[in-house]
Amino acid sequence: MHIFIDESGIFKRSSTRAWAVSCVGALTIPDEALHNVLNDFHMLKKGWGTEHVEIKGSDLNEKEIADTISLLSRYDVLFEVIGIDFVTARRPFKYADIRKIFKEHFKFDQSHSNLGLQMVDILTNAIRRALDGRLSYNGWCDIGGVMAQPIRGEQHVIQMIELSEANMKTPIVIKPPYSQVIAHVDKLAKPLLLD
Numbered sequence: 001m002h003i004f005i006d007e008s009g010i011f012k013r014s015s016t017r018a019w020a021v022s023c024v025g026a027l028t029i030p031d032e033a034l035h036n037v038l039n040d041f042h043m044l045k046k047g048w049g050t051e052h053v054e055i056k057g058s059d060l061n062e063k064e065i066a067d068t069i070s071l072l073s074r075y076d077v078l079f080e081v082i083g084i085d086f087v088t089a090r091r092p093f094k095y096a097d098i099r100k101i102f103k104e105h106f107k108f109d110q111s112h113s114n115l116g117l118q119m120v121d122i123l124t125n126a127i128r129r130a131l132d133g134r135l136s137y138n139g140w141c142d143i144g145g146v147m148a149q150p151i152r153g154e155q156h157v158i159q160m161i162e163l164s165e166a167n168m169k170t171p172i173v174i175k176p177p178y179s180q181v182i183a184h185v186d187k188l189a190k191p192l193l194l195d
Contacts, residue, residue: 002029004116008057008125011084021131021178025081025124029116033075038115040071045115055118057125062139065126068119072146079120079146081127083160085176127158131178140181144188156182157189 009022029037044067045051057065072079126143129135147157160182 001031002034002116003027004029004114004120006117006120006124008121008128009084020085021128022084023081023124023128023131024084025079025120025127027072027116027120027123028078028080030076033077034116037072037075037077037119040074041068041115041119044068044071055122057122058129060122060125062136065122065135065139066142068122069126069140069142069146072119072123073142077146078148079123079143080148081124081158083127083131083158085160130181131158133177141184142188144185145190147185147189148192149186149189151192157185158182 004027005024007022007024010020011022012020042051045053045055048064060068123143123146126135126140130140130143144157150157150159158181
């Protein structure tokens with residue numbers, strides 16, 4: 001099993017945008033599929049004329065993102081993402097240095113030479129752009145097909161977390177503009193456990 005992790009966003013409140021969603025995503029590819037997935041993605045990049053160039057999700061158009069999602073949909077891969085809506089964040093928050101936590105268990109690699117990291121970058125960036133309203137429907141509409149339905153009482157495939165005080169007396173109820181994106185992805189997600 002190979003797990004590729006990437007992030008997308010500024011991870012702070014935006015002074016210029018109404019919604020400031022940042023995301024962390026993980027793409028899991030089984031050992032037996034890795035060679036074929038990486039080879040197919042290499043061929044896809046070759047068709048784009050970017051065979052020897054690092055691909056960043058922020059540089060891709062809707063068709064290129066949709067082509068990547070379509071490629072991954074042919075395999076038994078799983079994409080998971082956590083979104084952080086910084087509009088709801090009221091104060092600075094404490095964080096852990098993830099590099100220290102996972103130093104002994106993860107290999108940190110440069111994305112320019114790692115096709116798995118480039119693919120998770122594309123997916124994570126696509127979700128963030130969709131949630132921020134900066135990626136058209138055609139670019140992200142099938143991404144739910146490489147994601148799993150929520151289990152154990154979770155409400156949505158895309159888990160949104162709020163960085164605010166835990167003891168707030170009156171939570172602010174806002175229907176964010178990305179609620180339609182989350183609902184659509186929920187409909188397409190595959191079951192994690194088969195009957």
